[in-house]
Amino acid sequence: MRAIVWKSATVLILIYVAVMGFLGPVPEREILYETIRNLYFHVPMWFTMTAMFITSLVYSIKYLNTKQESYDVWAVEFANGGILFGFLGLTTGMIWAQFTWGAWWSFDPKQNGAAVTLLIYLAYMVLRNSITDSKSRAKVSAVYNIYAFAAMVPLIFILPRLTDSLHPGAEGNPAFSGYDLDGTMRLVFYPAVIGWIMLGVWIVSLRVRIRNIKDKMYESSL
Amino acid sequence: MKLIQSVWFLVRKDLLLEWREKNALSAIVLYVLSTAFVIYEIFISTEAAVWLALYWVITLFASVNAAAKSFIQEQGNTRLYYYQLVSPQAMLISKMLFNSLLMLVLALLSTLVFALLLGFPVQSTGLWFIVSLTGAVGLALTFTMISAIAAKAKNSGVLMTILGLPVIIPQVLLLVKLSKVVLLNVSFIFIRSDFIGLVAIDVVVVAVSLVFFPFLWKD
Numbered sequence: 278m279r280a281i282v283w284k285s286a287t288v289l290i291l292i293y294v295a296v297m298g299f300l301g302p303v304p305e306r307e308i309l310y311e312t313i314r315n316l317y318f319h320v321p322m323w324f325t326m327t328a329m330f331i332t333s334l335v336y337s338i339k340y341l342n343t344k345q346e347s348y349d350v351w352a353v354e355f356a357n358g359g360i361l362f363g364f365l366g367l368t369t370g371m372i373w374a375q376f377t378w379g380a381w382w383s384f385d386p387k388q389n390g391a392a393v394t395l396l397i398y399l400a401y402m403v404l405r406n407s408i409t410d411s412k413s414r415a416k417v418s419a420v421y422n423i424y425a426f427a428a429m430v431p432l433i434f435i436l437p438r439l440t441d442s443l444h445p446g447a448e449g450n451p452a453f454s455g456y457d458l459d460g461t462m463r464l465v466f467y468p469a470v471i472g473w474i475m476l477g478v479w480i481v482s483l484r485v486r487i488r489n490i491k492d493k494m495y496e497s498s499l
Numbered sequence: 500m501k502l503i504q505s506v507w508f509l510v511r512k513d514l515l516l517e518w519r520e521k522n523a524l525s526a527i528v529l530y531v532l533s534t535a536f537v538i539y540e541i542f543i544s545t546e547a548a549v550w551l552a553l554y555w556v557i558t559l560f561a562s563v564n565a566a567a568k569s570f571i572q573e574q575g576n577t578r579l580y581y582y583q584l585v586s587p588q589a590m591l592i593s594k595m596l597f598n599s600l601l602m603l604v605l606a607l608l609s610t611l612v613f614a615l616l617l618g619f620p621v622q623s624t625g626l627w628f629i630v631s632l633t634g635a636v637g638l639a640l641t642f643t644m645i646s647a648i649a650a651k652a653k654n655s656g657v658l659m660t661i662l663g664l665p666v667i668i669p670q671v672l673l674l675v676k677l678s679k680v681v682l683l684n685v686s687f688i689f690i691r692s693d694f695i696g697l698v699a700i701d702v703v704v705v706a707v708s709l710v711f712f713p714f715l716w717k718d
Contacts, residue, residue: 341714393665394665396664396665397665400661400665403658403661404658404661404662407652407653407658408652408653409653413651413718416714416715417648417652417715420711420712420714420715421662423707423711424645424648424707424708424711425665427703427704427707428665428668431669431700432668432669435696
């Protein structure tokens with residue numbers, strides 16, 4: 278019952294976001310014009326990615342404390358989900374950048390930071406694949422996950438703020454609050470963040486279930 | 500007290516081994532000399548920006564190579580032996596100290612070789628040494644922990660670079676930024692905030708490593 282409620286809520290919120298995001302009123306601003314709608318699709322991707330990586334970190338710490346295998350499965354699937362949303366964030370950002378900055382990739386510190394973050398988590402997946410023993414794999418990759426998160430924090434939250442950037446929110450470039458003076462965008466933006474995060478959790482929970490079924494099938498085939 | 504004692508014994512053991520076999524140091528000296536020579540043959544003379552880029556690329560890869568051995572050589576029976584004798588923290592700190600020493604030598608050496616072959620475009624010499632030596636220690640600290648992780652996996656050599664390079668990027672960005680400032684004749688005030696950032700990253704790296712290394716050490 279609870280599952281039906283929150284899953285249908287996810288679908289309804291995302292339908293609302295899609296309809297209002299493409300058709301709803303937006304403030305008219307120089308340079309941005311209609312591309313301002315990307316706020317509903319690009320920024321929530323990063324919120325979701327960060328939420329997923331933080332959850333993955335929490336599960337890794339839990340795993341190290343308890344050595345319970347299910348926590349490791351959640352940690353890796355949340356990291357996978359974070360990677361998925363990270364790539365979506367990069368793609369939506371690049372499309373937007375092509376129409377406002379004039380190039381898909383302009384070596385902006387925020388773009389580079391996001392790309393390197395994805396590299397770190399892809400390395401986490403490579404590390405997992407190169408350890409065969411499942412206990413040791415879970416432990417070593419949990420440690421790297423924590424280490425990687427500590428490295429990611431300066432990369433996407435501190436360093437880009439110290440250097441010049443074209444990205445909205447950097448010096449001289451107003452962020453979302455500077456454009457949305459009357460608050461019309463907030464009515465779509467906040468539900469969008471919540472909706473995408475809920476969709477992410479949904480995807481992750483499905484993948485965890487598939488992985489558990491696969492493990493059971495493998496065990497019974499032995 | 501016991502921690503300091505065991506760290507001291509472990510560092511002394513590593514130094515003694517190094518003195519007898521001389522493989523890490525000689526490998527690094529040759530690495531720096533040969534890469535610097537290749538660069539010299541290719542570029543002959545370089546602009547300051549290229550000089551810096553090459554310097555940090557060489558130092559970066561040398562430190563990956565230098566740190567890679569530190570835990571891979573402690574496998575099997577020796578690892579078990581140390582596991583019974585010393586605490587994991589002592590093991591990690593001793594490796595970090597040894598790698599830092601190695602990297603200090605390496606940084607000084609590559610500055611020297613670069614200055615000889617490619618010239619020395621830096622104007623604030625004192626600050627250059629502060630930045631490059633702190634940077635070298637930071638690289639050593641980070642890669643020591645990465646090597647502890649990579650040692651647990653197959654093909655650990657490749658993993659060292661895959662795991663280490665993305666993680667090291669914040670430090671490298673700060674180092675390049677700092678050393679570009681140091682090219683000009685400036686006082687410490689100009690680099691203070693970034694320098695503090697660099698040291699802060701090192702502190703975080705050491706703290707996270709100290710907390711989580713015991714999980715790796717215990718099999």
